[in-house]
Amino acid sequence: xxxxxxxxxxxxxxxxxxxxxxxxxxxxxxxxxxxELTHAYRETQSDSEFQAELESLLRxxxxxxxxxxxxxxxxxxLGSRVWLKREDxxxxxxxxxxxxxxxxxxxxxxxxxxIIAETGxxxxxxxxxxxxxxxxxxxxxxxxxxxxxxxxxxxxxxELLGAQVHSVxxxxxxxxxxxxxxxxxxxxxxxxxxxxxxxxxxxxPYPMIVRDFQAVIGREARAQxxxxxxxxxxxxxxxxxGGSNAMxxxxxxxxxxxxxxxxxxxxxEGIETGKHAAPLCAxxxxxxxxxxxxxxxxxxxxxxxxHSISAGLDYPGVGPEHAWLKDVGRATYASVTDSAALDAFxxxxxxxxxxxxxxxxHAFAYLPTLAQELGPEADILVCLSGRGDKDLETVLEKLxxxx
Amino acid sequence: xxxxxxxxxxxRSKGRAALVIYLCAGDPDxxxxxxxxxxxxxxxxxxxxxxxxxxxxxxxGPAIQRAAERSLAGGTTLAKxxxxxxxxxxxxxxxxxxxxxxxxxxxxxxxxxxxxxxxAGADGFLVVDLPPEESAELREWAIEKGLDFVPLVxxxxxxxxxxxxxxxxxxxxxxxxxxxxxxxxxxxxGRASERAGALQREVGRPVAVGFGVKTKQDxxxxxxxxxxxxxxxxxxxxxxxxxxxxxxIASVRSLVSELAQGLARQ
Numbered sequence: 101x102x103x104x105x106x107x108x109x110x111x112x113x114x115x116x117x118x119x120x121x122x123x124x125x126x127x128x129x130x131x132x133x134x135x136e137l138t139h140a141y142r143e144t145q146s147d148s149e150f151q152a153e154l155e156s157l158l159r160x161x162x163x164x165x166x167x168x169x170x171x172x173x174x175x176x177x178l179g180s181r182v183w184l185k186r187e188d189x190x191x192x193x194x195x196x197x198x199x200x201x202x203x204x205x206x207x208x209x210x211x212x213x214x215i216i217a218e219t220g221x222x223x224x225x226x227x228x229x230x231x232x233x234x235x236x237x238x239x240x241x242x243x244x245x246x247x248x249x250x251x252x253x254x255x256x257x258x259e260l261l262g263a264q265v266h267s268v269x270x271x272x273x274x275x276x277x278x279x280x281x282x283x284x285x286x287x288x289x290x291x292x293x294x295x296x297x298x299x300x301x302x303x304x305p306y307p308m309i310v311r312d313f314q315a316v317i318g319r320e321a322r323a324q325x326x327x328x329x330x331x332x333x334x335x336x337x338x339x340x341x342g343g344s345n346a347m348x349x350x351x352x353x354x355x356x357x358x359x360x361x362x363x364x365x366x367x368x369e370g371i372e373t374g375k376h377a378a379p380l381c382a383x384x385x386x387x388x389x390x391x392x393x394x395x396x397x398x399x400x401x402x403x404x405x406x407h408s409i410s411a412g413l414d415y416p417g418v419g420p421e422h423a424w425l426k427d428v429g430r431a432t433y434a435s436v437t438d439s440a441a442l443d444a445f446x447x448x449x450x451x452x453x454x455x456x457x458x459x460x461x462h463a464f465a466y467l468p469t470l471a472q473e474l475g476p477e478a479d480i481l482v483c484l485s486g487r488g489d490k491d492l493e494t495v496l497e498k499l500x501x502x503x
Numbered sequence: 504x505x506x507x508x509x510x511x512x513x514x515r516s517k518g519r520a521a522l523v524i525y526l527c528a529g530d531p532d533x534x535x536x537x538x539x540x541x542x543x544x545x546x547x548x549x550x551x552x553x554x555x556x557x558x559x560x561x562x563x564g565p566a567i568q569r570a571a572e573r574s575l576a577g578g579t580t581l582a583k584x585x586x587x588x589x590x591x592x593x594x595x596x597x598x599x600x601x602x603x604x605x606x607x608x609x610x611x612x613x614x615x616x617x618x619x620x621x622x623a624g625a626d627g628f629l630v631v632d633l634p635p636e637e638s639a640e641l642r643e644w645a646i647e648k649g650l651d652f653v654p655l656v657x658x659x660x661x662x663x664x665x666x667x668x669x670x671x672x673x674x675x676x677x678x679x680x681x682x683x684x685x686x687x688x689x690x691x692x693g694r695a696s697e698r699a700g701a702l703q704r705e706v707g708r709p710v711a712v713g714f715g716v717k718t719k720q721d722x723x724x725x726x727x728x729x730x731x732x733x734x735x736x737x738x739x740x741x742x743x744x745x746x747x748x749x750x751x752i753a754s755v756r757s758l759v760s761e762l763a764q765g766l767a768r769q
Binding site: 123124125126127128129130131132133270271276281283284287288289290291385386387388389390392395397398399400401402403 | 658682
């Protein structure tokens with residue numbers, strides 16, 4: 101099967117479908133807003149003024165392009181050549197800002213006067229609050245009470261940036277519940293409000309829009325690998341919660357058949373314990389938050405709470421394009437436990453002087469397995485999606501538990 | 504013609520709107536739900552919307568969210584809801600519209616659900632997160648089995664979407680009175696009902712207005728304009744506040760009887 105550009109891009113443009121996945125499973129009230137958003141987004145794609153403004157902000161404000169860096173000490177440690185796409189060096193410390201700058205710019209153009217967002221780790225919330233401060237729009241962020249607790253520094257950041265943070269106590273009080281509450285707000289204030297979705301999840305056109313805004317990661321990385329390594333990578337690895345950093349970096353390589361694409365999900369306490377956040381590896385097909393994809397659910401179709409040490413991966417669903425990439429075999433998906441992620445976190449700190457986010461640490465935790473398989477001649481590109489300052493408290497607590 | 508359309512016709516012929524009452528199946532337990540449906544029908548409910556609980560009720564406000572949580576905590580499944588429908592069918596002829604979200608339906612199997620629902624004696628489906636774009640199959644299979652498919656129209660729906668809903672409707676159209684979740688405070692129910700009334704005249708199908716309808720006065724402000732009035736969160740709340748099975752039955756009886764007094768069209 102050939103994964104040419106037409107095959108990769110055609111599905112969602114017409115129908116919002118990636119094979120059987122995606123679509124729009126939302127209340128009727130929201131359907132016109134999704135049409136409006138799709139239409140407005142299409143207009144911006146051929147609007148050179150919009151594109152120039154976006155590019156200028158990404159360059160001068162976000163700090164793009166971000167480097168691709170050859171991690172020599174990590175390479176020595178693991179046995180394959182490892183390259184890091186440094187999204188942790190983006191303004192606000194993670195890739196999330198690539199998307200929020202784009203969406204808030206789009207919302208402003210659409211005449212929306214208020215922005216809402218959901219957040220798990222708080223990185224998307226901070227990135228949305230940042231874009232709103234930059235463009236002068238009021239911002240409200242929904243965050244699970246459990247995440248408010250474990251990601252306190254990001255709550256403080258959002259508030260300093262002028263955003264109002266709503267602590268969501270319903271359900272498991274994590275990312276999925278924050279998204280439920282954001283949807284309830286949106287259905288109430290849909291005429292004036294843009295819902296800035298943070299991942300490649302949700303109803304069409306969100307998976308497409310977020311993927312496109314994040315695709316800058318993959319475009320840059322591909323050119324950088326060719327320039328610096330003189331070749332394409334043999335494998336591209338990224339962590340997958342909803343899947344936005346993975347989709348962003350994968351987008352640059354979808355048509356390069358020689359490049360393996362590997363997404364790493366959170367196995368939490370272990371897939372076999374049932375306490376994980378790995379719908380692609382261990383879930384089934386269902387509909388959650390407006391799209392059909394893989395989800396964690398009971399046999400009766402009730403959503404199961406996800407479990408991960410990382411707030412940003414603690415989500416029982418995943419973007420529909422990942423579901424499709426899995427089914428057609430273009431990408432493969434693995435999972436690593438909390439404990440393995442913690443080890444990888446420390447490894448990167450000590451070998452490269454980089455403190456990664458716990459989310460990102462999951463991608464690194466898969467490298468020993470992959471390096472063993474690919475050997476010393478292979479080049480592995482990892483999406484270093486975010487920095488880990490926000491996770492220090494969690495990490496130190498867990499390390500202390502280990503003794 | 505099915506039981507739901509009959510109920511709307513019957514109400515119209517009596518010079519009043521039809522009263523549609525929402526109950527969350529399994530709140531507090533399925534046995535009580537069966538009794539509540541029978542009681543609501545006796546007290547003046549023309550149609551029952553029987554809520555099938557889902558863990559992520561994104562279109563619902565706090566009252567129905569809590570009801571769904573209680574129901575799921577008690578072990579309610581779609582299969583058990585259908586068993587309950589079969590049991591209540593032996594006690595009442597009131598039309599029963601299964602009301603819920605798509606994922607439990609997908610997990611059950613759409614085709615199998617339609618067959619089992621027909622067998623149990625349910626009368627139709629309303630799926631909150633299944634807009635016309637995604638509902639063609641379920642609707643077609645439902646019609647094959649003689650079941651209704653009830654589409655929603657919202658204040659944000661444009662003429663094109665309204666036309667599509669009208670085409671999809673087999674009995675009535677559910678008009679959402681406001682942009683919001685269930686149980687929100689109605690901004691201006693009278694005006695919303697006028698718009699719904701215009702919709703009903705335009706498409707030539709019965710329209711029922713729901714969201715934010717809580718009291719007899721609310722019912723009275725809707726009833727002159729359309730063929731149906733839906734009350735949900737208010738009913739769910741009194742069940743939540745009832746201290747016992749008997750108290751729940753008694754308060755539903757009294758609320759539904761009172762709401763029914765607002766249905767007349769003068």
